[in-house]
Every structure is written in C-alpha cells, then in structure tokens.
Amino acid sequence: MSNIPALLTSVRGPVLFPDDAGFADEAAVFNTVVTHEPHVIIGATHATDVQAAVRFAAEEGRSVAVLNSGHGPSLPVSGEAVLITTRRMTRVTVDSVRRTARVEAGVTWGQVVEAAANVGLAPLAGSSPQVGVVGYTLGGGVSIALGRAFGYAADHVRAVDLVTADGELRHVTPASDPDLFAALLGGKGNFGVVTALEFSLFPVAEVYAGSLQYAGEDAAAVLAAYGSLAATAPDALTSSIIFLRAPDLPFVPESMRGKLSIFVRVAYPGPAVDGEALIAPLRAAAPVLADTVTMLPVGQIASIANDPTDPATGVEHFVLLDELTPSMMDTILAYAGPDSDGSLTLVNLTQLGGAFATPPQPPNAVRRDVAFALLALTFVPPGAPVNQQEAGSALTGRLGDKRHPGYLSPADASVDGVRAAYDEATYERLRTVKTTWDPGNMFRWTFNIPPRT
Template identity: 40%
Template sequence: MGIELDTTAVARLREAVTGTIYTRGEEGLAAEVSCFNPAIRHDPDIVVAVATEGDVVEAVRFAREAGIPVRVQATGHGAEAPISGGMIISTRGIDQLSVDPETRLARIGAGVRWAPVIVAAAEHGLAPITGSSTSVGAVGYSLGGGIGPLARQFGFTADWVRGFRVVTADGTVVTADGETNTDLFWALRGGKGGLGVVTEMLLELVSLRSLYGGSVFFEGDAIEPAFRAWIDWSADLPDEATTSVVLLNVPDMDGPPPPLRGRTVLSVRFAYPGDPVEGERLFAPIRDAAPVYLDFVAEMPATAVASIHNDPEEGGPTWIRGLMLDTFDQDAGDVILELAGPGSGAPFLAVELRQIGGATARDPEDGTSVGGRDSGYTLSLLAGDPSTFAEAAPARALAIAQALGGRVSAITNVNFAGDLADKAAFEKVWPPAVFERLRSAREQWDPERVFAFGPPDSSLNQPA
C-alpha cells in the first residue's frame, strides 16, 4: 500500500521544483507514468515529473531524506514489471537536444526519443546508432547497451556514448566520461540502472546519409524455405550487413497494414550501410529463396531506419521473453518451426531472431559494462493475449529454451532480460567479472541504495 509521506516535506518539494509532483491518488499520476505496455501499471507513492536537472537534484534529496527508493522512467518503453511504492522520477520533460557537426556529437536530454535525434543529425549528413524503434527513449535504451538495425557494422549504441551528466545518490551533479569519473562512465555504458539519474548523454554520430535496407515478407508455403535460407545465408554475411527475421501472427484488426492483417508471415530484415549495388547483391539469395509476398528492401535515406523493423508506434498488452543464443543452425530452426512456427499453436504474436556478432562482439578500447557480447543471436518471444501471460506463454517459452539447450547463452543482455525481479535471471545479464565490478561501482556511488534496481536480495545490492 506504500507509505505515508510527510505532507510538509512534499509541499516544500513542490515549491522547489519547476516540474510537476503527483502523490498517490492525484489526477495525472497514472498518465505521467503510463507504459508502452498498458498491461503494466505503476503505483508509486510519489511521482516527480522533472523539467530540469535541478528538479532531479531536489527529487533525489527528498527521497533520500524520506527513505524511499527511487526509480526512473522516460518514455515507458523499458517497463517490464509494475512499480509499487517509492518515487518515480519521470524524465520525459528533460528534452533538450543539440548537434555539433564539427565534433559529430549530439547532446541528448534524458527524455528525448530517437526520432528527433535522427532528424537533427541528418541535417548534417550524420546519424546515431539507434535502435529498431525511433519512439524509444535514447538514454534509457543506451544505458543497457542497445542493439539496432546497424549493430554488426557499428556495435552497441553504448559503444558510441562519450559522456553523461548524472545526479548521484547524494543529490550531486557529476560528469562521467573517458577522463572524469571513468568508473561511473564504464558502469553506465551497459549497467542500465542503480547508479544515478542520467540527465544528459553525449553521443558520437556517424557519417551516414543512406543505406540499402528494409524488409521482405513471405507467407504460406514460402515461410519455411525462406526461414531455412535465412539461417544459412546470414551465417555467411560480412560484418557490414545486419539482419533479423521474425515470424508474425498478425491480428485481423485495425492497426496493422491491410496486406498483413489476419496473416501469418515471415519477415526478413536487412541493413547494409554501403554501396547499394553490393547490398542488392548480398540480399539476392533471400529474394531467390521462395516467392516473395511483399518487398520493401531498397536504397533508403538514413532517416528511414525505423522502417526496417517497422515496430508499432502504439503499445498494446504484451508479454515478452528474451534470450541470447551462442549459435543458430538448421537444428535450432527445427525447434522454432515445431514449437513456434505456423500450425504449432504457439501463443506468440512475434518470434524474432536478430543476428549479432561483428562489431557487437568487440568491446571498445575504453571498455563498457555491456553484457552479451559473446552471443551470436538474440531471440525474443512476444505474446499479445493477456489470457496467455500467466501460463501458456511462459510454458511455451520454457519449452523452446529447453529444446535449444546448449545454444542458449550463459549471459543475456539486460535490455533483453525482461522482468528483472528474478534473482537468478538478473545475475546472468552480465559476465561474473562485470557483475562484480558493477557491484563495486554501486557501492561507491550509491552506498545507501537510494536507487532501486533489480531484486533486493541480489548480490548487486549487497556491499562489495
């Protein structure tokens, strides 16, 4: 049920901040902390919708004095479990953005989504290494690593972060970069949470105006041969090319494009930031694998990167389970087709495989805490029928993981881990040495555990 807040202290906080404060039961609270997945509803004691970095300082100091845990949310895309009690700092109002074309650096506020970053960078022939969805918050996404449509060529988004401004547990504003507070900088590039509130991120951009990419769709009898062709074809792609594949059971309802409604399809995605002639040549084996239902692969401006995955802009109730895989071969393909393919009775709207490797396997020279660099693929299972969330979806996901056996990676990147409340799963989102170093960093920067992150009984939350 939460705690009884000191009304006098809350009143002082309202006077001290320029943003808006909501306490439990007040109108506007639910809307401020709404999630992309509407099945998740937060119920905190207090929400501070900050407008400035100074607001964050005041909010953290209030929470520390009140003895309540602090969590942070911007766009709500990363919410995997309801938050009950404590404080949520909503950073969507910190929306400053600037691009320096000389240094190729973007300064990105904590609440900025990828879409405006892409537009601002494109004015100078530049592009961020972004995720598949441009409506996701840039900062929260990058704190976990970030695997996007150009990952094999350019690596994790975190690899391109050059600095942060952070409000620490004692309400102090610090800079963390390659020269100042380097331990905190390392931890924030992949450590995700529990270290402070990032108010600004400095991101290096790449020179990129166009690429050859998009997606093709197969249906009916073409699904299996196209999927099997993708398995062998992707294994031989150069690092400059990035691809993923997704089995979609598209509902017959408003929202999805009419040609896809009510259909089961396989979509192969592709991105090649090089010569379009070479990109077309590299992609030809997929077009030749089976009759193509829809073809949207072509040369495109870098600003159209979101069309490669075409993720929904509006959220719906979802259950998601993510894994990382060391390898994926035809035997693994048998597992997916049998347990999640057409006619399998699987409860999933989408079963997605992303090939990684290439630059994602190489940690930058200055080092990051990103987990999952040794994996070759990601596997995401998404269900959309709430009646399947408690039993059917988890059971089928477990069956798939068990059938894949030794291919399942020992480490799963934190952005793919889903609900972080499970201690055993949480402690496998970083390699052991990285986990220990993160624990030491948290002990240094948040010794009183002001910032709630992960299971309370995890060793990450215990003194080093």
C-alpha cells in the first residue's frame, strides 16, 4: 500500500495509487471503450470523503474526475487527475407522503425503482437497473417508461448536494442558487461533485409496456409503421425502435447470432385497452416473432429494454433529429437494415417530444428543440482495435449535427462537439456559471464547458 498523503488520511474509503492492489478494479467501467489511469483513486463512502479528495486536488493543483456507477462510457482519465468513485454511497430514502426520493451519488436505478415501487410510486428511471442515477440525471435523463408523459428526470430534481472546487459541501436548490441549480441539470459534471440528489416520484403503479420483435427483412415495413405511430402518438406514449444485428458470440441466443432483428419498445401509463389500440398498427405491420407488451408493474420496467448486464466494448455515436422524414428512414435502413453491410451492431431511435419538449419550472440546461434521438453503436469484439470501429459516425453524419447533453459519447468530447449540445444562449450561461464556480477548470474530465479566461 502506498503512503497516503496527509490531506487524505481522513478518507474512510480506499485511497489507491497505480501500484496498489485493487486499483484496476476500482477504475473499471461497464463500457470498456475507455480505461482510467489517474494519479490516485479515492473510493468515497460519504460526502466528507469527496470533500477531502477535492481539497487534496486543490492543494496539489490537480484536476478531479468522478466515476459513479461506471455504466456509461466517459472520457479516459489519466495523468495527474484525482478520480473519485462513489459506488459505496448507496443510501436511498423514499418519502411516500412527499413523493420524493433522496439518493446518494453511487445509487443505481434498480435500487430506486424497487424502493419506490414498494410504496406505489415510480421514478423516471433509465433503461437499465445498473445505470447510475446521478450521471443520468445531470445529462437530462430519458426514461423509456414514463419520459414523454412526465419529461426529463432533470426536470423533477428538487435539490442537489454538491462539493464545489473549494471543497465546500453545498445544498443547492432553485431558491439558494438558481443559476448553479439550472446549470447542474443538463450541464453534466462541470461544476462540482454531486454527492446526493432529491427528486420527485410519480403515482404510477403499472404501465402497459414491453417490446415487439420482428425479423430483419421486415425492417422497412416496421419502420414505416413506427414513423406513422410517432406522428400521432399521445404524449403519454413513450417508444423507440431498435435495429439489432447481434454478434456471433456465446452470450447471444443462438437463434439471433449474426442476424438482424427489429424491436419496438413501448410504454403507456394508462389502461391496457387504450394501449392496445395505440399499438395495433405495429402488431399488424409485419409478423411479430415475440410480443412481451402487457400490463407491467413499475418494479419490472427494466424488462422493457432487457439491457445487457456484462461489461463490453461499444463505440457510440449520437445525433438528434428535428423530424423523421421518409428520406431519413431510407438512410437508417441503408446503414442498419437487411441490405446494409452489417458493420453496425445497434441503431436505437427514440421519440422525444411530448413532455420532453415542455420547459420546466424552475428552468434547466436540457435541450428541448428536438423530436428524436438516434444512437448508433458498434460492438468491438475482444481483442479487436477500437479505433477501427467507427461505423456509426457515417450514419449520424448523414442525419445531422445536433447533440444533446444526455446523448454525448467520447467522440463528442471536443469543444465543438459539446457546444453542439446546447443553444447559444444556454451555452453562454453555462460558461458564466463555470467561470464563477470552477474558474480553474478542476472538473474538466467530463464533456467540458470551459470557463472564460
């Protein structure tokens, strides 16, 4: 074990340097497209550990990075940086009377969904129970079950506990610090280390939800039916369409290996009879190979997506669409349909709009002027060079250049890439807040918004 600097002796969790046992495991991430090699890792167990880490970084002139659940890809952290991991900060408190949850920084959505469902409430959770609440919410947070009905997860945050660059722990609310509060929600990790969030829950006990699976050769018919549904869908219906060309690997069901399948995921927080009427055209569009759409308790919403649970390497590219035109559908089919070259593993088109488009009160920095979000992902087999897996950029480049703070990948980490996630006025407000609270750009290991100099 390395000698621990005096400023870090108060830390209750592990303090790990590169030569220490457990360093690599502590820095491990879900999407192995990035790896972290910081100067030191602080495994925080409490907000005071985070404060000690930030004060140590300030004293030594170092930058600070944060790894919450490790589920999503992030920027590779290296060199002089202090990396704070929060996976030990897992307390969840649900107030059924106020319909709120308070969660610490390492909490994942599976924990919140279970705790809320036990009292008949639902959060605006991510698609996977392994997704970290804080990182997801700071980017906006698109719930695949309730998003179009209630908006972004960020829109319903009530308070943020934040350690700022001076090492102070602040309870940030719309009343206490309106500009900082607005910037945190959509501005990602640029302004400090979030140690806890408080947010609203919703009185939803079940949803009419699940997925419809089709053969790849029916992609055009299903996409056309999906486009028609999206054009007329009520705000309460949240949906997405997925083109999945499953890799030929042991963890993939044999019937799907190397084949293209189409999935449409839907969720409707209303009566089954109304949900059935809404998606009837989808069921009629082509032969349905598997149909899991049913009344689903909110405690089981992760089954809508049934996301992978094991770490892997995937190169992601995102783009935002103002509309879904026939020409755009043709482009998607050309790159992801049955006659494509198969270089893309997954294309996921999610409808936004609905409550996502409604400006919240108090305001935040999440983008609202888009109708769809598209993810293009290439799975990188073990041992294959990551830098040769750029197929998704060809598709997204054909569709536009709009970005969103919740849909950024390492490929978008340039100044211009991050700037494209905001309109000009919002970006300038974020730079003002950054200059006030982090003028030295300590928190730059994120999709960075630089301070003014």
